[in-house]
Amino acid sequence: MIKDIQNEILKLKKEKDICILAHSYQSPEILEIADFTGDSFALSQRASEVQSKTVIMCGVRFMAETVKILSPDKKVILSNPAAGCPMAEMLDVEYVKEVKRQYPDYAVVAYINTTSELKTVCDVCVTSSSALKICRKIEKDNILFIPDCNLGGWIAKQLPEKNIKLLDGCCPVHAKLSREDVLKAKQLHPGALLLVHPECRAEVCELADFAGSTTEIMHFAKTSEADAFIIGTENSIVTHLQLACPDKKFYPLSNECICSDMKATTLVDVLNCCKGEFGEEIILDDEIYRGAKRCIDEMIRLG
Ligand code: 13P
Ligand code: SF4
Numbered sequence: 558m559i560k561d562i563q564n565e566i567l568k569l570k571k572e573k574d575i576c577i578l579a580h581s582y583q584s585p586e587i588l589e590i591a592d593f594t595g596d597s598f599a600l601s602q603r604a605s606e607v608q609s610k611t612v613i614m615c616g617v618r619f620m621a622e623t624v625k626i627l628s629p630d631k632k633v634i635l636s637n638p639a640a641g642c643p644m645a646e647m648l649d650v651e652y653v654k655e656v657k658r659q660y661p662d663y664a665v666v667a668y669i670n671t672t673s674e675l676k677t678v679c680d681v682c683v684t685s686s687s688a689l690k691i692c693r694k695i696e697k698d699n700i701l702f703i704p705d706c707n708l709g710g711w712i713a714k715q716l717p718e719k720n721i722k723l724l725d726g727c728c729p730v731h732a733k734l735s736r737e738d739v740l741k742a743k744q745l746h747p748g749a750l751l752l753v754h755p756e757c758r759a760e761v762c763e764l765a766d767f768a769g770s771t772t773e774i775m776h777f778a779k780t781s782e783a784d785a786f787i788i789g790t791e792n793s794i795v796t797h798l799q800l801a802c803p804d805k806k807f808y809p810l811s812n813e814c815i816c817s818d819m820k821a822t823t824l825v826d827v828l829n830c831c832k833g834e835f836g837e838e839i840i841l842d843d844e845i846y847r848g849a850k851r852c853i854d855e856m857i858r859l860g
Pocket of ligand 1: 595596597598670685686728754769772
């Protein structure tokens with residue numbers, strides 16, 4: 558059944574010259590039919606190289622907007638219009654403008670998990686895997702990092718030479734993970750290494766053996782000599798790693814680390830997008846497009 562739907566998608570994709578991009582948090586059956594998979598950084602790079610006239614982005618809205626900004630002449634479809642990222646929508650543009658007025662000599666760094674509108678008032682974007690490198694390269698010593706105070710705090714610890722100001726935003730999925738979850742998991746799986754996403758709170762990152770983006774976590778687990786890991790990020794990564802490394806053991810840090818937005822897209826949604834019967838074409842207002850593009854271009858230049 559799943560194979561039949563996948564084959565139909567593959568046929569339509571070829572006939573209609575469609576490229577499918579899928580974030581690593583998508584289900585295995587979607588990753589299997591995607592042309593490119595990876596973390597936010599890998600996907601934003603791929604987006605600019607894609608030749609096809611139509612791109613279906615299996616992920617959340619800000620990812621589809623990033624693809625559109627990097628490929629304005631392509632038809633970019635968000636695989637499920639209901640898939641947003643709560644963190645991306647957490648901060649209001651007027652509020653950030655007000656903070657900027659209070660801190661005029663700060664460079665404003667936006668995590669890529671922001672709306673395009675919010676990017677228009679920022680200087681540069683970063684992804685979880687490029688944030689450290691880009692913040693280090695920024696000329697100004699004062700940085701206002703939005704919206705994720707956990708990722709920002711993790712960067713700040715590694716860059717004591719910079720003065721990094723944080724606001725209140727966070728990923729509600731990763732921020733649920735706690736020190737208690739770590740202690741419980743370590744007790745249940747003694748000897749397993751703890752790998753976490755830097756969107757987790759400091760009390761979790763501090764106890765980790767490794768913190769990094771989705772792709773960096775997967776790379777670490779695949780190439781490590783260790784054979785057991787506790788995974789502190791969206792639980793789809795536990796499934797993907799278990800399939801990729803059947804001889805190793807992977808345990809979720811918490812059974813609750815599930816992003817319902819990332820899970821919103823189904824294989825049938827992708828099929829219906831290919832048929833032209835579902836999904837939302839991303840259309841951006843000209844001014845928002847130009848402002849957000851400046852911020853993303855700067856990320857590519859510095860990254
Ligand atoms: P990555 O940068 O690892 O792709 O993470 C994106 C994301 O939404 C994590 O919650
Ligand atoms: Fe957004 Fe968090 Fe879901 Fe990632 S896991 S898409 S940051 S809500």
